Amino acid sequence: MGKWHGKFMIGLLILALFATLTGCGNSNRNGVSSPAASLAESSPSAGASASGSTEAAGSKKSVELKVWTDNPSYKEGWDAVGKAFTEQNPGITVAFTHYPSDQYTTVLRTAIQGGTAPDLFRTNGFNALGQYVDMNAALELDGKVDTSAFDPSFMAASIINGKVYATPGFSKDVLAVYYNKDIFDKNGISIPKSYDEFLAACEKLKAAGTIPVAYGGKDTVNNIFAAYTIAPSIVTPQWYEDAMTGASSFKDSKFVKAVSIIKELADKGYYGKLFQGVSFDAAKLSFQQGKAAMIFDGSWDNSSIKTAPNLKYGAFYFPPLKAGDPVVGAANNESGLTIYAKTKAEEAAVKFAKFVSSPDFYRIFDAKLSLISPLKDLKADDPIFNDFNSANQWMTFYFVHFNKHEPTPQTYLMNGLQAVFAGKKTIDQLIDDIQGQVDKDFPELKK
Template sequence: MKKLVCSTIVALGALATALPAMAQELTFWSWRQEDKAQYQKFISAFETKNPGITVKFETFEATNYNTILSTALAGGSGPDLMFTRTYGGMETIASGGYLLALDKTNVPALSTFTAPALASETMRSNKITYAVPFASQTMLVIYNKDIFDKNGLSEPQSWDDFIKASEKLKAAGVMPFANGTATAWQNEVVVGGLVSSIMGRGFYDDLMAGKADFTDKRYVGALTKLKEITKYFPDGFIGLDYASAQQLFSSGMAGMFVGGSYELANFKKQNPNMKMGIFAAPGLKAEDEKLVALYFDGGYAANAKGKNQEAAVKFLNFLASQEFGQMFANDLNNISAVPGVTFKEPLLGEVADLNKHSIPYLMLVHFRYGEPSGSVLLQSEIQKLLGGKATPEEVGKNLTTGLANWYAPFKK
């Protein structure tokens, strides 16, 4: 009997050793409902290599996501892993102590990411990174190649070229641009996408050094040119919303659309037969550096109080890997923040090339850390500018005065 008991114990011990540890289920929250199928594929790839861990991916409506997430974290019922916003959006939850601090000791691949990518998920006060950046977005001009070819147009090299191309399309009965401004955030997009080259790198550097504000003649001059070119927007564009503007472009009724690189995948889905090209809106002269406006769009973070932190960190390391970055680029047609990723979609490769000459998408990157938000101010002021209710000088002054409520360099 003694021998039987002993042999049974030995057998059970061997069986326990042979079996994987008890499975751990990680919850992973996101606002990207439209990407759920792709993320399930990414998760399957991770689970195959990590048989003791499963990941449950849950999505929420984008506009309510921040509130849902912060409420859950504050109540102690938040997920193990989560999508985070960037810049000011990330700081809101990181400052509450809800996110696990990350560095090259727990996520070694972070040491290979670019400084601007890491800055998007780093707390300014303590210089700690709290999320793995997942994508960059670029504000640029997308154009319909068939329409350009039919009208003998090429990518403009100067502002005069840009105006002439718009005039030629209008004369041919084609809407030069599809954009409208009824959807507030689109007002910010057209600034970044159309006049970054005109405001220039010098203005950006001086702004960050505290040597300039938005009353600077370079910024006011850029807004003057913005107002000038929006006469080539559709009739009634002030009341034209985002979805309708997208439809005008994807249906072939307009030659150009000012938007983010994220639009490329959207337009390809809406009209698979449309041939698209992209360019950085030019400066005043052909020799001026052509700049796009760039920002980083979200990250992946772990719950600082999660019960499965070891497994969560293992998944974050997967999300920081080149293997994942390549799948992200291939399946989501987006610019992964992971260094060394290549692009099978030629247009994404062109975006990556344009990104070599970029300045940050100003309000989102630098001026969403206080109230009033720079984005909210700009969106409202541009609506007034394009509606004829404010001058470029007044817009520059109102932006500077509003931001001076919390942005120290503007307090005089």
């Protein structure tokens, strides 16, 4: 028995090892094989025609544009946009494919590599767009699309090396403090005007047995939401300008104070006793159920928070240290659609790019999805938009500019805060990690 048994064992082992290795091999190839498969499933036009191909339909030529986005929850808005565009431009139809955001970049990069990218695709702008420009995959839009109606700071995400490579972002995404109006009224709390007032409000809520701020400490994403929500009024937009030129840095006492506040609120128990094990979804649920009075969340989540029955809520921006100082809102600049440089339907693609940069687009898209329009004269019905527009000054999500290589400063903050909460890292060590990465990726800023 011994001998054959030994051989059998070794055979089994080799089989198992083969399975492990091909597992690895497969995931390498995943990027190559799966997008084609998922494309065939999800794109209504797949198989029917090549990207941007033209079909003779009588004397008229009809064109189908392929557009990829990274947010399936915006589908409804895109469907309405596609319909309106085709009404204005007979003969051009638009087929959208919406990928989950965590798969999107891999799918898109693979498609660009294989030469099968869609006619238009969405990116987050800045370095995320820059990588496609570097690969000559993005068509320059200067002179093709008019973006003069937009604030230059809003357009920043779409501009690489001084040239426009993407349409303006679809909406102004802000991060703010959502609050439960009923709970605030019941405890006699009004919107805090200074950090001390914010602390006093939290103390009152805690004493009343309500979790002041719902916080999903298990998921790193809540840490970045907190950092973007709390910092702007504390650090001021001037600090961000200085940080980009190297005149200031993340070691600035103002930024250190902003990060310390995140920890201070935890130490005082304002996130609830067990927040380190709570997921962000569970935190959101506890806000929706009225178990927590506030949550740091983005305007993009408004449509899902709204689904809670009987929840009366509003939003405010985190107050400055001193009452009367400007309240700064955190708004993200992202880019819109980029035209694939090798598209076979450039003329139609430019038409669509023009359309998604026009007030018509924002009127349809942002209204349908309850988003905040970057065009000032457009207003929506939802009362929370006044809250979202209540800031005196604006500042972008400051890490985005500095995200170049993994681990990015943002990655350090998201994971490092968990160590800070657990008492395994100090705020100073965390700041050192963040600035260390900035120094590495942007040596030109170091003086």
